[in-house]
Amino acid sequence: MLRTHTCGELRLDNVGEEVILTGWVQRLRDKGGMLWIDLRDRYGITQLTFEDGVTSAHLFEAARGLGREYVIRVVGKVIERYSKNDKIPTGDIEIHATKIEVLNAAKLPPFMIEDETDGGDDLRMKYRYLDLRRTPVRRNLELRHQMMRAVRSYLDEHYFIEVETPVLIKSTPEGARDFVVPSRMNPGEFYALPQSPQTFKQLLMVSGFDKYYQIVKCFRDEDLRADRQPEFTQIDCELSFVTQEDILNTFEGLIRHLFLKVKGVHIEKLPRMTYADAMKFYGSDKPDTRFDMRFVELNPIVKNKGFKVFDDAELVVGINAKGAASYTRKQLDELTDFVKRPQIGATGLVYARVQEDGTVKSSVDKFYTLEDLQGWATAFNAEPGDLLLVLAGGKDKTRKALNELRLEIGERMGLRDKNVFSPLWVVDFPLLEWDEDSNRYHAMHHPFTSPKPEDLELIDDRPGDIRANAYDMVINGVEVGGGSIRIHDRRLQEQMFRLLGFSNDEAKAQFGFLMDAFEYGAPPHGGIAFGFDRLCSLFGGSDSIRDYIAFPKNNSGRDVMIDAPAPIANTQLDELHIKMKHLPS
């Protein structure tokens, strides 16, 4: 190799050794008679020193001529440092350089390659290869690598086999829009990129593979947010001859293994919450259970007292912000503005403070007697110093708004500590979800999810009440994974497609291969997929999955570094038999 050691390797034990290091010039400090260079590579930083009189004049000048991010090779002797740096592992030593070779000069980088950089998002993404030189960014990818290894080792130990499935396929039903790829050899026809390997992993079960996994890229053409990318990675799994219980236990094991191996955190058995309870007590199917602050429904005690807003509401529901009675008028106004924002959509916020003497003072005192308000305090199990926050309106909308308020209060009270992890299972999801726009039912998870057998009798009259054998794993308010026990019977699958509004022909055209396969001895099976990027960002304490992807796309789905997507040449379009309707401006 061009080097004898890396820049993160040398210690006091190496003092006196002649070494060769290679790397990038991180920083150069020139004090006239003394010159220091921090030399960086993936493994760390080592200090090089040059001293007037000791170092040859020629070498001294050569060192002085180096710029930031030059790639160099240095020969020198390991010396114990006079003033040590306990912030870096190589801080006890330095190298007295005897020779420098410039392997490549570098233009001045467009932003500082430092932990705290002056580069904005766009600039860093355009020069992502430089951004990736920064230690915090590299650490994120190291974490990702560690996570991947830990996932593979756990699944290997549990007899899973990793099988790759194709990327050029036909539409998969995960509810998003497909990315499509035109086929040159089949004019007018398109592949779709997989939204997940869902149908393939089920077919692998029909093939007898028993336990499959794949760390796999999935593609969904959706509007983007901090925790969404058009291409993302799943830990995708499927198992045969299992019940829901087996799956929950196996993957709870995986998550505990990951926490222990990667973060040294011991996780207790995961609690389970039904979807119905999650909605009732947290207003969300992904409750952040790092803090309690459950919803308290107030309908029976607040209605018919002359307060029209509550009387007209389908649901009056609140939370107890413990110890927050001291919130000022200004803070309460902020919270009112917060819930009234269009994205949240509440019409107002009612509050009540439990005072030192135990009496309750509310923003709606004129409608409620002291005893009425005392009843509120009892319902919330409130103590002096507590602040009760109440919303009213349509059930679903109000729950959703109160969920946002609960998270906001949790944030303000410092209850959403990134170093605390609170995983749980949410189970018994509804099978179907009513879609106002298309005026029909959609599969809440996907169309292969099996209904709970005991709910099947509702299929004609109350299909919306059928529960599914479907489950999500939620950590700190983030859905990190989800799956279901599948339908493995052709007739039930056909019935499900009908319920979802597919005609027989449509179902056959789209998923005939799967239904055919079910006629050749399909085992009972089920599975799950974890959003791998999300898990990484959660483990790393960040809200953005982009930080954990080497080359992510921006909010408009662009890779600004390679400048994609991009127009293609007319000849290419012709080959694909594609005519542009109108050229993009």
Ligand code: ASP
């Ligand atoms: N294919 C599903 C998804 O991507 C996961 C599963 O049901 O296993 O969400």
